Amino acid sequence: MGLLRWFRSRLVVIAGLLALGYLLLPNIVVTVFSFNNPKGRFNYEWQQFSTDAWTDPCGVADLCGSLSLSLQIAAWATAGATVLGTMIAFALVRYRFRARGAVNSLIFLPMAMPEVVMAASLLTLFLNLGAQLGFWTILIAHIMFCLSFVVTAVKARVMSMDPRLEQAAQDLYAGPLQTFLRVTLPIAAPGIAAGALLAFALSFDDFIITNFNAGSTVTFPMFVWGSAQRGTPVQINVIGTAMFLIAVLFVLAGMVISNRRNRQKAS
């Protein structure tokens, strides 16, 4: 009876932790298999421990090339989507104008559309225009689908911002530019940063839209996709593990910094 009651009172926690395990299991497998030394072309079965792939992550042809291409595209897409998205977010929160509803639905639709539909329609546009598929078409597509997410993230932050802070700055004779750079931008910064981070992750990881609009250009997700057919090098697992670790460290560092800042403010 005691055990049963303990179990029942912890049911949510147990179920939640099981779900968390389900979510993390592939990452654990990816990490473990980055130390594998597979026999064949595929890295699906455990053979023996080896750190070869970690000491030579670029040892596979085209892997690091595709990785650096993906990083470049993600960087440019983040920059483009963040600038355009922040401007839209400010316009939507700060101004009343006609066509606000239309703009809002145009922002919402790309997020509510299956990726394959957007990917296919964009491809028909490029085919009709006779555009050369490659770096530029990928970049155009990535800015397009990241834009809405940036707008949403920045909008949330700007909406919770007190407009009186800007009025106060102007009362203290700050010019419009000064007000924007010294007051508005710093307050909106966390929202903009969140939007940018989201855009970077989305662009770097995108496969479906890139697959349609890349032509013969190979980004990192496309390299992984191709390797699933031809044979997966262990280096893919190394990159996957490294990305996971970098992301966790990045977030932890951010949390430590913001904690310290809060404590300084408190004291």
Added chain:
Amino acid sequence: MATVTEAPPLAPAPAPKERPPRKRGRLTPYWLLLPGILWLVVFFALPMVYQASTSVQTGSLEDGYQVTWHFATYWDAVADYWPQFLRSIAYAGTATMLCLLLGYPLAYLIAFRAGRWRNLILILVIAPFFTSFLIRTLAWKTILADSGPVVGALNTLHVLDVTSWLGITAGDRVLATPLAVICGLTYNFLPFMILPLYTSLERIDGRLHEAAGDLYARPFTTFRKVTFPLSMPGVVSGTLLTFIPASGDYVNADLLGSTDTRMVGNVIQTQFLRILDYPTAAALSFLLMAGILAIVTLYIRKSGTEDLV
């Protein structure tokens, strides 16, 4: 030195300028919107028009395509590919239900029970996003391998007999069956369920739970009458965020499934990129969009949270 006297008089302050919010530049919002909206119109809205026109064209790749209002492409697409359509809806629907069942306890755990572990668990939910989802999906090939521990355990427990009888596995395999595809879909879109659920649960005032307890509600009653109804916005947006991308996905069906588990996304991909039958591909893609729109509209009307978006 004369400039000193010209310094703005501090008191009395110059008559407080009328500053109705943003009088200057009535065009400012339009300038702010212009580049981004133009981008979306040219690379999102216009392509949809192009796709609509492509779907009613006939011709061939060599001779070029012409708009002939050939709506039969749509009928042919439905006649040829209705199993893939049904499968997409069924798989995505099942995966969404599973996401809700798995995601709710985890979101609840983070919102109410995690204490100082809350941020760590949130990080662990978000961090997998940064490992390419293709790599993670491929990892399921290892997890569900025929000789692996998962399949072994399921066999020993005779679970696979039941699932084979249900038709979602075949023999003593999990890979290349519907179960593997559903498992992959559930896994891939689970964070999209957890995060909105968590946001809406976190907003609930904890005192409501205490109040329910004071009124002699048992924990389950509290959940059924207080917590769950208040988390409905999260449930609705979570299910939409899971169902929509899942029904258009073709990665899981390709990597974990077989030719018998192809979804409509696989067909669109093949038609567009390999067979190069653009009208059929465009028609399929439009049908998928229309189908999802219909389901989503119906669902939102039923769940009664129209002010959600």
